[in-house]
């Protein structure tokens with residue numbers, strides 16, 4: 625995989641994930657193998673129920689796999705104890721969720737510094753300042769989440785993820801709750817953090833425009849990686865998604881006949 629560093633920030637090797645048993649059993653991931661190069665921005669796309677969130681949760685150590693291996697940097701996530709997983713989530717990965725997930729009683733600054741305080745790590749003030757200026761939050765640092773717009777709250781969540789310099793930032797529909805202007809601000813910030821700070825980002829999205837900010841799009845269908853696209857544009861991503869719909873549609877029709 626081509627990157628400035630040539631390193632892999634995260635990888636899934638033949639990962640299987642099964643939910644439930646018997647008739648209720650769902651195979652959410654069918655032997656997924658995927659690499660996420662360091663310093664690259666990858667979008668994961670695919671139809672609803674194709675396993676995007678499951679893959680991301682397994683990669684981030686938020687969910688267990690049934691088979692296969694996950695690595696984040698040099699760490700084999702699959703072999704970690706609960707304590708090891710907590711440490712991984714605290715020290716090596718950053719999260720951005722659709723619902724922002726900020727603590728309402730804390731100010732923007734306190735929210736941003738929370739992962740560092742939990743890990744008893746001192747903030748690098750110069751880096752903190754750089755992150756704050758990049759997301760444009762300098763005059764909002766002492767506001768509580770309820771005093772901020774959705775876009776500003778999501779920028780706080782982005783800064784919180786970035787300030788700890790994680791190996792990978794996982795973003796689950798980060799623009800899903802934002803209007804297009806606030807969404808594009810967040811996406812531009814994510815793009816800058818890759819271009820200027822060599823951050824690795826893995827983002828699940830349904831939105832072809834959001835995916836066009838990535839370097840690569842990984843397409844999932846029925847729990848499997850079915851395609852990838854480099855240097856995506858929104859139009860090319862949309863065409864690819866339409867093609868999937870046609871393939872899935874005709875497969876279903878054949879099943880009926």
Ligand SMILES: Nc1ncnc2c1ncn2[C@@H]1O[C@H](COP(=O)(O)OP(=O)(O)OP(=O)(O)O)[C@@H](O)[C@H]1O
Pocket residue numbers: 643644650651652670671672673674675676677678679
């Ligand atoms: N906790 C769970 N228990 C049982 N089944 C689950 C659970 N989580 C996910 N699934 C099932 O696993 C499959 C993959 O779900 P997943 O949420 O990963 O898909 P997705 O591509 O992220 O979907 P969406 O785009 O709708 O968010 C789906 O069939 C889903 O119903």
